[in-house]
Amino acid sequence: MIMTATNWMSYATTLSESGIQMVPESTNLVDIIWTDRPPHSADPAFVLPLQFAGVSWQDKVEQVRTEMLSRGTSMVMLSALDEVAWLLNLRGNDIPYNPVFRGYIILGQEQLQLFTPSEKVTPQVEDHLNTQHCTSGLCVKILDYQAIEDSLKALEDDPFVSSVLINPSTLSYALYSAIPVTKRVAGPSPILGMKATKNPVEIKGMRNAHLKDAVALCDFLALLEREVTMGVYWDELSAATKSEEFRRQQQNYVQLSFATISAFGPNGAIIHYQPSSETNIPLDTSSLYLIDSGAQFLDGTTDVTRTVHFGSPTLQQVEAYTRVLQGQLDFADVVFPANSGISLTDIEILARKPLYQVGLNYLHGTSHGVGMFLYVHESTLPAFGVGEFLSDEPGFYVDGEYGIRLENVVEVVEAITPYNFSGPSLSFWETTLVPYEPKLINTTLLTRHQCDVLNRYHTRVKEEVGAEMLTQGLQEAYTWLLSKTNPISC
Structure with missing residues (x-):
């Protein structure tokens, strides 16, 4: 139950070459000795209003059913928690930083079953899912979470189910094995593309969430820079805590989207560093400070990284920062033909x-x-x-000394080009709006085009974030923002 079917089969194939056989074990041996294991979250699921979701769950279900028909399958099983939450316009609090709840979905042309613990279901959830007096395919039958395995085994004798579409990379081997072998159809989930391609309401929400997030992060960085340069004591943990406090002040804030990476000096070279009481060190003017953070708002998810220096950076640090910035600018500025099959792998070299x-x-x-x-x-x-959101985050790290990372979230949009020889083109639109650190930029390394792109970006930051800061009465942060967004000479 705790290993995906893809991993199981990969291990089984490799180990069989050495005469070793993988044997399913229905009892988790760790559970036998882990007697003080914390209980699962008892928090209920909650409804994500249509004003944030943009499309009703009924319309999403119809879209998935249409996709099922085009693939020639009569049923799909969903086990990825974000797919379950997305399809039903529900969210939860079962996993830190991730607004999902435990559940599985079995979806056919005439049925929709949700398997979830009973404490997840409130009267509001039942009403939302039209569970009472369910007489059509656009209502949800809720079953016990533990009943999923027996329900999948029962498909063996169901004459109306000819095939079940599953994604072995997100489905446990136990549940994969429960599905009759003659009815398994492995393939990517139909939810994958639908969830990744945000609808107009979601796009507007994501942009708004990143604007609020930028206001909070800039307000925090302005305070941090002012006080560290004055000699006020700050450390990695207090900085991480304070940055969340600033985000919490923004409308529709729910929680962080991951544990904040607040890293000074040598700790910045640890890519997935998290400050703790054992590793926590003070911030001062002697080295670089890297903060990788983000938030969950009802209208969007954010993820942004900035690296700053409160003193005088070395020439090596300035060159490294500038080259990381160049890579980020070039990645975000790319234009390419739509429907060309170009993927992340193809353009990563730009960064x-x-x-x-x-x-x-x-x-x-x-x-x-x-x-x-x-x-x-x-x-x-x-x-x-179009409508997909992704990160753009090159970096550079010197073990034991410092780390540099710059991360923006960008939105895939249609590009306006003078010619359309091979049809329409795509490009990226910067959703993150946080200024870069001028003292860390060697402008002589920038090309004229990179310089223009950077100035246009800072103009957007100054206008859009600045206007929101003034609306919120954040005058000191606004003054800081102006100092970081002055145009540089090209």
């Missing part, structure tokens, strides 16, 4: 090229999809589509 040119690199991915009040790390589509 790495300025580093590659001088023998530098970074050992993590450049991009991931971003959900809408769902997972901050969401699967991307095989090829880009």
